[in-house]
Amino acid sequence: MRSRVLAALALVSLVACDPVNSGAIDALGGETPGVRQGPLHRPGQPCLLCHDGQIGDPPAFSVAGTVFEIPAGSIGVDSATVSLVDSVNSRYFAITNSAGNFYATPAEWTPTFPIVSVSVVDSAGLKVSMQSQIGRDGACAGCHFDPAGPASPGHISMMADDGGVLP
DSSP states (O other): OHHHHHHHHHHHHHHHOOHHHHHHHHHTOSOOTTOOSSTTSSTTSOGGGTOSOOTTSSOOOSEEEEEESSTTOOOBOTTOEEEEEETTOOEEEEEOOTTSEEEEOTTTOOOOSSEEEEEEEOTTOOEEEOSSOBOSOOBGGGTSOSSOBTTBOOSEESBOTTSOBOO
16 A cells, blocks of 8 residues: 555656756746736746646646737736637637736636637727637747747737737
């Protein structure tokens, strides 16, 4: 019996202590003061680093991200509708919260990659659509991080930094 318990503990420690994943999580830094862990925390960060469903982690997400007003800003868009369509035409609609965050758990939607269509419509009816597919990772901030540049298109946003409409 004791050997089984020790073997189980060893397996848990191997699964839960992925040094690459742990290093990426550590690089995110601490929580924002005054914001509890939960649906409003860590806007703009790659949610699936922690929400990957591994032992000891928070609940798994299949897709998750944040919609900001402008690419370089930190103000999230509340009550926007995020529409996602995967390669087998399965559809999911998420509503952003006051931090601009949205997510789907695997019980709600498990896409068959690639996700072929993504669009966001804010409460005023402004719509932006992603121009490319999502190949294999439902963490939007894996590609959409700040600042925009050769490695990233920048945050998901409803308007350009100058307040103009996105293409």
